Amino acid sequence: MDRTQKEQLVAFLKEVFDDSGLVVVTQQSGLTVSEVSELRSDARGNGASYKVAKNRLAKIALDGTKFEALKPLFSGPTAVTTSVDPIAAAKVCVEFAKKNExxxxxxxxxxxxxxxxxxxxxxxxxxxxDELRGKLVGLLQAPATKVAGVTQAPAGQLARVFGAYGSQGEAA
Structure with missing residues (x-):
């Protein structure tokens, strides 16, 4: 890798770090190409990205970003998983680590x-x-459903009472 390629990689990583809400640093030793491809695919499917980078270049890219304190974690065979969603990268890494030690x-x-x-x-x-948004929508819809049920209940009860009185009058 020549100097211009390294500069481009550092600029790319810096941009990724600036745009990310979460960065997860992992160490992978012995992962096969197919396992790494599976991990990358899982990451893309969940709105995250997985990148293996040279430690020295990653540390340079971290300079001046909000993740600068992660520099000590970069030793050995490391990779970075990033996502804009503050949970997606963590979910991808934890799920994959459960399946592959x-x-x-x-x-x-x-x-x-x-x-x-x-x-x-x-x-x-x-x-x-997305799960939180779904729960919030459900919580917002529940009161409206309950209000509709409560407002209809008295009318239904009155109809049953009138029906009972009507059937008593016919029986007499």
């Missing part, structure tokens, strides 16, 4: 908050942004 979560950062491996795992257990 060759991938180890080292840590991560969400904004200015540095996370250890347990913090990333805890973050992965939270519902995603």
């Amino acid at each position: 060759k991938l180890t979560i080292v840590g991560g950062a969400m904004g200015d908050t540095i996370l250890d491996a347990d913090g990333v795992k805890a973050l992965a257990n939270l519902p995603s942004l």
Whole structure:
């Protein structure tokens, strides 16, 4: 890799770090090409990206970003998973690490908050942004449904009472 390619990679990584809401640093030793391809595919499918980068270049790209405190995590065979959604990258890494012990979560950062491996795992257990939106819509619709049911209930009860009186009058 010549100097211009390195500069382009650093610029690309810097842009990725600036646009990301979450960065997860992992170590992968012994992952096969097909396993890495599967991980990349899972990441893309969930709105995240997985990138293997040279530690020295990644540390240079971290300079001046909100994730600058992650520099000490870059040692050994590392890779970076990033996402705009603050949960997607964590979910992808944790799910893949459950299936494949060759991938180890080292840590991560969400904004200015540095996370250890347990913090990333805890973050992965939270519902995603889409799941939260669905729950919120359900909560907003529930009161309207209940109000409609309550307003219709008295009319239904009155109709039953009138019907009972009417049937008593016919029987007499």
